[in-house]
Amino acid sequence: MKSVLTGLRAWTVQRVSAAYLLFFLLFALAWVAVHHPMSEAQWRAWVTSGGMREATMLFFAALLAHMWVGLRDVVLDYVKPLLVRTAVLGVLALGLAALGSWTALILIRA
Amino acid sequence: MQFLIYRYDPQSGARPHMQAYDLAPGHGEHMLLDALIRLHEQDDSLAFRRSCREGVCGSDAMNINGRNGLACVTPLASLKEPVTLRPLPSFPVIRDLVVDMTRFFRHYHAIRPYVVDDDPPPERERLQTPAERAELDGLYECILCACCTGFCPSYWWNPERYLGPAALLQAMRFIADSxxxxxxxxxxxxxxxxxxFRCRSIMNCTEVCPKGLNPNRAIDRIRMRMLKHEV
Known part of the structure; x- marks a missing residue:
């Protein structure tokens, strides 16, 4: 059985997430530029408006997936001993999962 | 001309070192391989591979002033002095400029470098249209000199498991074969x-290929074929 995030799948996730990150960043920057100056309340209302909350969540999910593939590549290249590699990948996965959960919590509560 | 050449003889027990040579290229000696052959006449302990002398066999691949290339097609006039010659990076050294290609050819054999067709053989030959044949252009010309693979940082990091640009170019050659x-x-x-997927598109392979091929493009084509195959 193939791993979900290895080979072609990891490569595809990295490219698709990069495209979404670029699209979202350009969209967000354009929106902020058009509505400049913007108060914190206006910004918060925009982020939590219909569809935007989900789009922001998707942005952070894409960012974390992109980070995972990139960091995993670095670990595969440089960390050779299997035990150390497993430990480093485990810490990375936990760290990214914690970041993701924290981000989701912030966005849900906002 | 001044030369600095990597010397290593495992039987001597001495550590590898760079040895300086001076040589005045003679009439008609235009290529680096000509100079190496003359140096070998002066010092017959100097070891390097060579065969065809015209960029076809790929035997005399080495690191020339920091870039991998074939000595036989490298003009002496293009080289800054001292001309520094080392064995192909990341390959185990057998002696001086001679490297062990075992792992390189193991990766090559792993991609099954032959047409796989279990159908009964036709009476004459397996035909291709001109368009199908054109798909192999830029792929079949590889001479397996290992200049690309020896200059690939991804290969330096994972030489045992990453196949390297040469083997992957050959893989595409057979994937593209109708x-x-x-x-x-x-x-x-x-x-x-x-x-x-250890390939990070650094493109050193394309930069140094003495045949002007583009292994990075071949690797991209494999990824695209994989994507279509998966979908």
Whole structure:
């Protein structure tokens, strides 16, 4: 059985997430530029408006997936001993999962 | 001309070192290999590989002033002095400029470098249209000199498991071949974390290929074929 995030799948996730990150960043920057100056309340209302909350969540999910593939590549290249590699990948996965959960919590509560 | 050449003789027990040579190229000696042959006449302990002397066999691949290339097609006039010659990076050294190609050819054999077709052989030959034949251009010309693979940082990091640009270019050569019936198997073989996907598109391979080929483009084509195959 193939791993979900290895080979072609990891490569595809990295490219698709990069495209979404670029699209979202350009969209967000354009929106902020058009509505400049913007108060914190206006910004918060925009982020939590219909569809935007989900789009922001998707942005952070894409960012974390992109980070995972990139960091995993670095670990595969440089960390050779299997035990150390497993430990480093485990810490990375936990760290990214914690970041993701924290981000989701912030966005849900906002 | 001044030369600095990597010397290593495992039987002597001495550490590798750079040895300086001076040589005045003679009439008609235009290429680096000509100079090496003259140096060998002066010092017959100097070891290097050579065969065809015209960029076809790929035997005399080495690191020339920091870039991999073939000595036989490198003009002496293009080289800054001292001309520094080292063995191909990341390859185990047998002696001086001679490297062990065992691992390189193991990766090459792993991609099954032959047309796989279990159908009964035709009476004459397996034909291709001109368009199908054109698909092999830029792929079949590889001479397996290993200049690209020896200059690939991804290969330096994972020489045992990453196949390297030369083997992957050859893999694409058979994936692109209309007469081959094992495309799916070939793509599935390459779809793991190491064999193909350690390539980070650094493009050193394309930069140094003495035949002007583009292994990076071949690797991209494999990824695209994989994507289509998966969908």
């Amino acid at each position: 007469r081959d019936h094992a495309t799916g198997e070939r793509l599935e073989f390459l779809d793991d974390a190491y064999r193909l």
